[in-house]
Amino acid sequence: MRTKEQRAAAWRYWPRLLLIIPFALVAWVPFYNRIEPTLWGIPFFYWYQLAAIILGAMVVMGVYFLDRRAGFAADGADRRSEQETDDGTGPGGAL
Amino acid sequence: MNFDLTATIVFVGLFLFVTWVGFIAARWRKADLDQLHEWGLGGRRFGTVVTWFLLGGDLYTAYTFIAVPALVFGVGAMGFFAVPYTIMIYPILFLVFPRLWTIARREGHVTAADYVRYRFNSSWLALAVAMTGLVATMPYIALQLVGMEVVIGALGFDTQGFTGHIPLIIAFLILAAFTYTSGLRAPALIAVVKDMLIFLTIFAAIVVIPAKLGGYGAIFDAVPKAKLTLKPPSGDSLGEFSAYITLALGSALALFLYPHSLTGILSASSRRVIRRNAAALSAYSFILGLIALLGYMAIAAGVDKNPLHADGFERYGPNFAVPALFLDMFPSWFVGVAFAAIAIGALVPAAIMSIACANLFTRNLYKEYWRPHCSDAEEARVAKIVSLVVKVGAVVFILAIPQSYAIQLQLLGGIWIIQLLPPILLGLFTRGFNAHALLLGWAAGTAVGTYMAASRGFVSSIYPLEVMGLTVPGYAALYSVAVNFLIVFVLSPVLDRLLKQREPLDQDSNRR
Incomplete structure (x- = not known):
């Protein structure tokens, strides 16, 4: 049995369920296996999948930010350990 | 083919520049x-930023830049x-690999086999993981040479016979020389140069070529209708x-199991770096989509005529299309x-792959079976030498054996590498799966x-699976890993009773 705290901790990760969206965008082939409507002469099959790359990237980025916010809202001990290993502001910063 | 002097001078000049970059990389963030x-x-x-360039250079190889548009050029939509x-x-990168990074960092793991050894306390399973990684990566290195050879040939060099090579x-x-001296720092720095050249080339291509061919509409009109969409059921x-x-799904599941992808991931400085890159690397995907379209531009330009x-x-x-x-x-x-962009695009992944193979060999074969108590310096020295051997092996492979074998082996490599998914995925996210069952599932x-x-x-690698009278052609890697998972799920509880399992070394694998 999971304790209440464990359930709350798991709930913290709900935004990750959104990561199913990129898969859903391309999973059903008959949906995008068509030529019309074309965009600047590019068949639907091609421009839709190129657009799906951008949508997928936006979903992953959104999950990243939601995840981090949830991370900061969580208990202090967790946050401290996150910052120690995870802040990327150590020597070199972004590089 | 005519020998193109101007192009060759620019090509050689850029190549010399990245060579210099490769050697000075040893002094970048100086360490032992x-x-x-x-x-x-x-x-x-x-x-x-560095991880973005490194992973981008690692995953989108020269062979990708040649073979993906070649497939689109040859078969159309399927490519x-x-x-x-x-x-x-x-x-997948976002969900799974930050966790592996955390454990690897804490325990000092360098390879996937290190992790499996630690998590399941089974040297057989670790050996299977290490061997699979080695065998799947070697032909991949050889294929990078194929990509390079095509552009050298296109410059007008005669690539036939020994002198041609x-x-x-x-x-x-x-x-080999700069990988030996600088290690992973060399491909990381060179990847920056490579990406600049690739982006420059692709942006020029998607602007200049459609303008010459009369726009995207004209390009797609020139492609036979049957090629434009997939054949419906x-x-x-x-x-x-x-x-x-x-x-698509099978290749995606397999990608980060390749030793060279893991090397790129484990070299990141934090979990957050990996997560950020899961979003940022999509820019690279978009470039790949545009590169695929080059195949149609080649059809419209009538290059084969x-x-x-x-x-x-x-x-x-068809590899000559681009x-x-x-x-x-x-x-x-x-x-x-x-062409320099493509050739340098071969150097970066080839370097990372040979480093990944060297890490695997040294950690999981040499240290595990020959010299368990070797010093850190000896370990590093062996790895450097192995990275040389691997590259010589790749060259010999390409020179001595028909190219089609390398392609077929790489295709098999994808099928083999995906079999590492159950031990790594179940190891990271569950408890209680039996190491013997995982080994049998892998086999x-x-x-x-x-x-x-x-x-x-x-x-x-498309296998026509028959399900109740319905033929479902699909990627053999995905079908075979399903068999793998099935065996693990069925046999794990059985084997837990029959064979007493050693306690996993990793006691807190359920920690987030």
């Missing part, structure tokens, strides 16, 4: 390169599977639909830039996958 994690993982200190594939890899051998000697077969999506290129197509097949397109569309000096998955590819004569 006699430590395996410093030489082979860049000290795990790469931040978001576009690379796009849903790159859409699926990033959620000299440019390739020189390029690989340079690669007919009768009792799902046709190309199931093949398309299983190929140009008598100048007849020789090239005869020698390299070089031929660049030769027709760009001025000589820019052809040099574009069965490998056997089934190899059989499926063999039944297609090793030329295609």
Whole structure:
């Protein structure tokens, strides 16, 4: 049995369920296996999948930010350990 | 093919520049390169930007730039599977690999086999993981040479016979030398140069070429209608639909199990760096989508009907489509830039792959079975030497054995590497799976996958699975890993009772 705290901790990760969206965008082939409507002469099959790359990237980025916010809202001990290993502001910063 | 002097001068100039970059990389973020994690993982200190270039250079190889548009050029829509594939890899990267990074960092793991050894306390399973990684990566390195050889040939060098291979051998000697001295720092720095050249080339290509061919509408009008979309299901077969999506999903699941991808991931400085890159690397996917479209531009430009290129197509097949397109569309000096981008695009992954193989061999074979108590310096020295051996092996492979074997082995490599998914995924996210069951699952998955590819004569990885009268053609890797998972789930509880299992070393694997 999971304790209440464990359930709350798991709930913290709900935004990750959104990561199913990129898969859903391309999973059903008959949906995008068509030529019309074309965009600047590019068949639907091609421009839709190129657009799906951008949508997928936006979903992953959104999950990243939601995840981090949830991370900061969580208990202090967790946050401290996150910052120690995870802040990327150590020597070199972004590089 | 005519020898193109201007293009060759630009090409050689850029090549010399990255050679210099490769050697000075040893002094970048100076550290003791006699430590395996410093030489082979860049000290795990790469931040978001460097990791972006490193992983981008690692995953999108020269062979990708040649083979994906070649597939689109040859078979059409099916070749576009690379796009849903790159859409699926990033959620997987985001969810699974930060966790592996955390454990690897804490325990000092350098390879996937290190992790499996620690998590399941089974040296057999670790051996299986290490061997699979080695065997799957070797032909991949050889394929990078194929990509390089096509552009060297397109510059007008005669690549037949031994003398024809000299440019390739020189390029690989340079690669071997700077990998030896600088380790993972070299491809990380060179990847920055490579990406600048690739982006420059692609942006020029998507602007200049459609303008010359009369716009995107004209390009797609020139492509035969049958090539533009996938063949819909007919009768009792799902046709190309199931093949398309299983190929994308199977390739996506396999990608980060390759040793060279893991090397890139483990060299990141934090979990957050990996997560940021899961979003940011999509920019690269978009570039790949555009590169795939080059195949159609080559059809519209009629490169295969140009008598100048007849020789090239005869020698390299559809792989010659993109070089031929660049030769027709760009001025000589820019052809040099574009070809250098592709050739340097071969150096980066080849370097990382050979480092990954060296890490695997040293950690999981040499140290495990020959010299358990070897010093850190000896470990690093062995890894450096192995990285040389691996590259010599790749060159010999390409020179001595027909190219088609390398392609077939790489195809099998994808099927083999995906069998590492159960131990790593179940190891990271569950408890209580039996190491013996995982080993049996791995063996069965490998056997089934190899059989499926063999039944297609090793030329295609699409296996026509019969399910109750319905034929579902799909990627053999995905089918075989399903068999693998099934065996693990069924046998794990059984074997837990029969064989007393050793306690996992990793007691807190459920920690987030």
